[in-house]
Amino acid sequence: MLQIDHISKTFNPGTITEKTALSGLSLHLPPGDFVTVIGGNGAGKSTLMNSIAGTFLVDNGSITIDGQNITKWPEHRRAKYIGRVFQDPMMGTAAGMMIEENLAIASRRGRTPSLRWSAPESNRTHFRELLASLDLGLENRLESKVGLLSGGQRQALTLLMATMANPKLLLLDEHTAALDPKTAEQVLRITTNIVESRHLTTLMITHNMRDALRCGNRLIMMHDGRIIIDISGEEKKHLTVKNLLQMFEKAAGSEMDNDSLLLS
């Protein structure tokens, strides 16, 4: 489904702030893979996601989704294939528009907007059902402005929006990190429900090792713009935080220096 070959990205090349965030990274995701991504601060996780989503173009290498080479495509064009949830709950929705209007926009992701009415009444039953599946009581608030929702509600709504037009790939960048533990747990549960029930090919960045271990069928760890650990299947099921730390030290040749990764 997703084929990444030797991509590199250097920010501010030729200046003192030059930073190579991805160096020759390759990754192949078969359809239905649910991959959790971990790694220390600055490892290049977000850069990887932004490269896939087209926030910027990579310097080298190629990115292919479902046989389509999208390496040079602008962000909005890739959106046809990619659903995204950001870390910041503000990023994924238009706060000043109603829930209904946000859902309507997401329901036609990747299709050029026309002069048809944006949020016809006929959508409402469908939207209500979708919202009811979140179990957050949003199904009766179609006409509320999204700005009035809590962070967790907004993230759950963004998740719904990212997945409603059947993306070929779902990208989640620490989408529970800004939430309190209880809400984070709730949003994560909604996430695994949606991803697993619909077999969505998914990349999920997390700082929480426990979440990385218990979600998905595959785990990759990044360090210095490369993938240093890639574990899937049975091996992943039996993995523990302690194993992971040992593997990291062996692969990266240094001690795990990142407290936030250990905390969990």
Next chain:
Amino acid sequence: MDLIIPTISQGLLWSILAIGVYLTFRVLDIADLTVEGSFPLGAAVAASMLVKGSDPFTAIVLAAIAGMLAGVVTGLLTTKLKIPALLAGILTMIALYSVNLRIMGKANLSLLQADTIFSRFSWISEEKQFVVLGVGFAVVLLISLLNYWFFGTEIGAAIRATGFNPHMIRANGVNTDVTVILGLLLSNGLVAVSGALVGQSNGFADVGMGVGTIVIGLASVIIGEVLFGTRSFWNCLLSVILGSIVYRIVIAVVLELGMPPNDLKLFTAILVALALAMPLIQSKMKSRKAVR
């Protein structure tokens, strides 16, 4: 008291400019100074056509198209060349000053002898003030309905979402360069129509008539929002129109009270500065109360 009808009429004609400013300032979240050039552009195009004996409807449509082109220029400068929107608007505005002079051939064009939209509708009433009121009302109604329809469509929703959150709408597959350019196009098209109508009602077009129009537009938008609310898009449109009328009434009143007309722009600027600072002032007052 005999000023009330002309004041409301002026408010209506200028409210089309205010709607244009609302589209950029509030909907797209851009302060677009192109307005200061596209307003006299509309007047210049319409006036130079009317002087040649052209049909007033054609003249206004052409004025609108000229304004739209001006908006597209600003849009291209800011999206394709990445020039900050404020600066892009200033560049177009300055360029339009020369363009407007070229279109008119001189700095001021009188329309006293020409057939205008208002002389076409002189059957409405014997008194010109009622003609302007009637025509103004009809045009504003038509423009409001068109805007309401357009911003309810998929394209309109995409433009509104661009103003609220460009990340979100890009992640949903919309090219924000296109929506920004479209928004600026519509806005400046409306502003030019406003210029064309104001020019015809005043009886002349002048290269200097754009000075301060952005502030007048902002004043109308803010006054309207504060007095009449922002619950829905329709409510916002109505507020902006009423805001424009209230602004004209305020100006008429302060002039009546003896303020020299030359001080008008200073007065308007202070009014807008105060209104823009309102949220900050309010929160300061609240926190002071909370301390006590």
